[in-house]
Amino acid sequence: MFAHHLRTAWTSVRRSPVLSILIVAAIAVGIGVSITGLTIYHMLARDPIPQKSDQLFRVQLDSWDPDSPFFEGGDEPSGPPFWLTYQDAMALLESDIPKAHAANYRSAAVLESDNPSVAPDVYGIRATTRGFFSMFEVPFRYGAAWDAAADQDGAPVVVIGEKINDELFGGEDSTGRTVRLGDDEFRVAGVLEHWSPHPRFYDLNMTTFGDPEQLFVPMRAATDREWAINGNTSCWKPESLVTFRDFLGSECVWVLFWAELPDSASREAYMTYLNGYVDQQKAAGRFPRPMDNRLRSVEEWLEHRQVVSDDSRVVVALAFLFLIVCLLNAVGLMLAKFAGTAPSAAIRRALGASRGDIVRQYLTEVGAIGIAGGLAGLALAATGLWSLRQGFEDLANVARLDLSMGFTAIGLAFLAALAAGLYPAWRVGRAVPVRFLKSQ
Amino acid sequence: MLEMQHIGKVYRTELVETHALRDFSLRVNEGDFVAVTGPSGSGKTTFLNIAGLLETFGDGTYRLDGEDVSGLSDKQRSRIRNQKIGFIFQSFNLIPDLDVADNVELPLRYRRLDRGERKARAERALELVGLASRTRHLPSQLSGGQQQRVAIARALAGEPRLILADEPTGNLDSLMARQVLDLLEEINARGTTVIMVTHDPDLSRRAHRNVHVLDGRVTDFKPYDPVPGGLAAGAGA
Ligand SMILES: Nc1ncnc2c1ncn2[C@@H]1O[C@H](COP(=O)(O)OP(=O)(O)O)[C@@H](O)[C@H]1O
């Protein structure tokens, strides 16, 4: 019977091609818009490191100005600053409570190599400590992270990304070889596999979806060379900041700090430790605000930094509202289309088709139209996302359809078409057959 | 086979109430060939539609094949239509998108017969109406007489107990009309009850019995009279 329904659906589509195309178009436009919105939302809302996002914590200490808020726009204007001072970050690195931890900041330097075909260029650098790699499960192709001694003495070692390794060393194992960063030779300690968490949760400054840096050096190696801070720096205290050393000893916040705390016991212990540290600092005349230290999980951090804003939720809701409007149009078109085939349905009824048979026949047609609309809608969504990628560089990595979104689109279109077709199909099924069987 | 007692059917529109049938009583025996005559608008089609369970009725009782059908669900009525009744319409009512064989097979699909059985039965029915060679034609590629023979084959394919024909020859010339009637007689001769609405006295004369309908009522019920022009007294059921 299903094969017959399908065949009937096909002839019905061919009999009223214009109406059929309009219905497919109505569904396609609705699906295209809602899938575009959903894809963006899905990417914004996704967990960049699901296996341990509840064990990784952004550390915040409230060392800020007692007289003015740190960040007016946020959900919590009186909250602690996003970043730590250099002196606090270095102090926290002394703790052995976290399974791993990392202070880091973004910098930049000119990279040169022996490879004559690669011209020197300025590259972004992540200055950090070795815990970064284990904590964020950064995958290595060759070598490994630098050792603890390198963190201590700021040895000139570097971990490079796959892309740079391909460019400079043709993708070979380059551990032990050197690249020139600024004025110094850095020895390659490790080469990464492709690694690109989205959103780039560990540092949301400037880019939410940008790629990670291709160069990682010990934080000490960067600060010893007084490499610039290419991220946000916020200062509140009137201090004399003449030298870089002045800056490192100041109340300016700019260091990102993450800690891996696998269980609630370690979290509590660490919080106690943080509070103890701040008490100490208060005694020394720092931390003028009331104690307010925070550990935010990856999810909480993304929420706090409003990666998924209420605006984007509204956009998704609007996109689905638009889908509903399209479906209402489709309902009208289907009513018109089915009115044309009502006489055939009446004949079928006279021959013994039950209402259910008729409704199923029409729903088969509607379902097929829905799938066609879904495919066309996917094409529209792909086009829409493509144009978003052209317009917003930040979305280049994420505004893409994946397989699951493809299935979602088709499934959604199918269900939407069924929902839209239910009433028209039911109406044909209910129609009194004799009305269409007039003998003259 | 069919027994209607005091059937009433009223069509209501916003302004008008039409009593299409009132106190309509009729009994048709198994194997009968009944011709229904009457002026236009007298209720003949309404009677056939109610007889064929295509329409419900208001007052009265209707027993079909011994079964009271007034309380049946739509699904049960569909099944009875599918298994016991074959319709033949004046305007053929073939499905234009389906070819001859598919049209004839259609009632068998709704009976959920398998493909082989459907094919065999459709072939037999088409052979009977002399159209076995036209199975892959679309209705629009056939003449009116051929289309009506396809419709008859479709009605026959399900081997119904009762054939309901509403002016089956109304759109045909007299030669084709006679061929169609020959067919109906042949079907009736095999034991199928036939009820046929017609305007044509030549055709109604060939039926076993004539029922005259006027103003929604049976006014005359004549048994088969082998002598043309002769009159045998009939009694309404
Ligand atoms: N669906 C309907 N709605 C309203 N009136 C109807 C409908 N069908 C038939 N009628 C009316 O019922 C009466 C009987 O109609 P019908 O049974 O078609 O007569 P016949 O077949 O004898 O010409 C007519 O007056 C007709 O106008």
Ligand SMILES: [Mg+2]
């Ligand atoms: Mg009529």
